[in-house]
Structure formats: C-alpha cells, structure tokens
C-alpha cells in the first residue's frame with residue numbers, strides 16, 4: 001500500500017498498491033463509478049477528472065486514443081488510469097442529481113422573473 005487516492009467531492013480516501021486502477025481504488029473506498037464494460041476501456045462511462053499534481057503511471061495508447069485529447073484537460077478513464085502515488089480525483093455529478101439541480105435552478109429563474 002504505497003499510493004493514496006482521494007475522491008472528491010466527498011474527500012474520502014483509500015490507500016492502495018501502486019499500479020492499482022482508479023476504478024479499483026474507488027471500489028475499495030466504497031465509491032461507485034459507473035461502468036458498463038467492466039473496465040475494458042469500451043463503454044467510456046467511467047470518466048473522472050484527475051487533479052493536477054496527481055501521481056499517475058503514464059497513459060496507455062488505448063486510453064489516449066479513446067480520450068481523443070480529453071486527457072489534456074485532466075479527464076481520464078478510471079478503469080485504465082493507474083496510480084503511482086498520491087492522486088486526487090473529481091467524480092462526475094450523479095446524472096439524476098445533476099438533472100434535479102438543473103430543474104431547481106430553472107424553477108428559481110422563473111420565480112425570480114415573476115417577482
């Protein structure tokens with residue numbers, strides 16, 4: 001156990017062996033990251049944003065090809081991203097929670113217009 005992964009926004013962290021994927025680290029931490037392909041870099045559902053300064057193993061050719069430049073913005077496939085030290089990851093907002101937040105914001109805008 002010589003690497004640490006911190007998951008945001010919860011701040012929950014887990015210690016894992018170097019070379020562990022971010023997806024496997026999330027499972028150890030009890031954090032759900034959506035997947036459909038089971039970690040084969042096929043479904044594109046396990047995307048996370050890795051914070052600058054995170055210590056990762058070099059990106060592989062398959063992941064780089066799949067991300068088509070998104071990796072330059074810190075977006076990575078958690079099933080393919082392997083840790084080598086301290087790593088901080090931002091998880092995407094749950095789609096249902098994001099939809100509710102958008103609807104509430106829209107409703108507030110309408111109410112503000114009326115008053």
Ligand code: FES
Nearest residue numbers: 039043044046079
């Ligand atoms: S789990 Fe499907 S691409 Fe990562």
